[in-house]
Amino acid sequence: MIRARLLLAVPLLLLALSARAVTGPDEMLADPELEARARALGKELRCLVCQNQSIDDSDAPLARDLRRIVREQLVAGASEAEIKRFLVERYGEFVLLKPPVSPATWLLWAGPFLMAAAGAALVWTFVRARSVRPEEVTELTAEERQALERLLEGGSGERTR
Amino acid sequence: MSARLDTGRPQRLGRGWLYLLPVLLFAAIGVVLALGLERDARTLPSVLIDKPAPEFALPPLPGRDDRGFTRADLNGQVALVNIFASWCVPCRIEHPVLEQLAREGVVVHAINYKDDPRDALAFLRTLGDPFARVGMDREGRAAIDWGVYGVPETFVIDREGRIRYRHVGPIQPRDLERTLRPLLAKLAQ
Structure with a gap:
């Protein structure tokens, strides 16, 4: 063809x-x-x-x-x-097509590794933030549970979120 | 009542600056690129600035009243060294500027780059000859010692024979006023 x-x-x-x-x-x-x-x-x-x-x-x-x-x-x-x-x-x-490592070029050489490290740090903080939050929210104290029940019973169509 | 219910919120606000990060990064990259646009990437800085001019001994242009151009000619006076060729069109554009400088008393030498001596002589006879000394660099070897990568290029040499400035490409009247004249005046003091 x-x-x-x-x-x-x-x-x-x-x-x-x-x-x-x-x-x-x-x-x-x-x-x-x-x-x-x-x-x-x-x-x-x-x-x-x-x-x-x-x-x-x-x-x-x-x-x-x-x-x-x-x-x-x-x-x-x-x-x-x-x-x-x-x-x-x-x-x-x-x-020189391949520049030597010198004070003027270290950023050029280290750049990709710094970017990768920054990306990894960003991903790590996001993952950690997500995995931590639900645990905190699920554990309600007895007072909170009572308060919540009061709201759910007494609430007349009010949003309780 | 619900102090504990709100615990998630202040923490999230504390991380709010993270959402600004892309904007800041974008701004930083924008500034760097804008500065890059201002620069001419094709104009390479010379590594020879503030270094002594290289050694060279070039034969004269046959038919021109001259004994050639050597490194020794650069000692003791402020001078320009222009790299030119008759086949180089921008050199023709630049030529009146060099003539103007020579008329004002500036010493202008020349390295004739990869040229036929007859063509070079005809070039100077037709357009005028502002040069004190002219050396013929038929193989372009002397030009390589000067770090030349195209014609025309012009170097400013101080009294001690050091290279103080390099201009790549034809000297425009604007370059003359902005950089060359102030530098020549400073070096002449």
């Missing part, structure tokens, strides 16, 4: 888009191990022009330049941490 085919075509098209390699063959390193490290590092670095893509994903000229710098430095023997430091010195921590 046409609809079934369409349903299949959309994810396949998306897959094809995501699989498209931006890194050109002229950029790739001859050493497959170094190239793999360069690709992995490129995925962690933000393209400053497009901002929500990694330099590994981006076609922007600046992303290409940064990919080249990453490869040059890897060939020269630099570690991943050294290359990241090189870029952070120039572009700030924004260049």
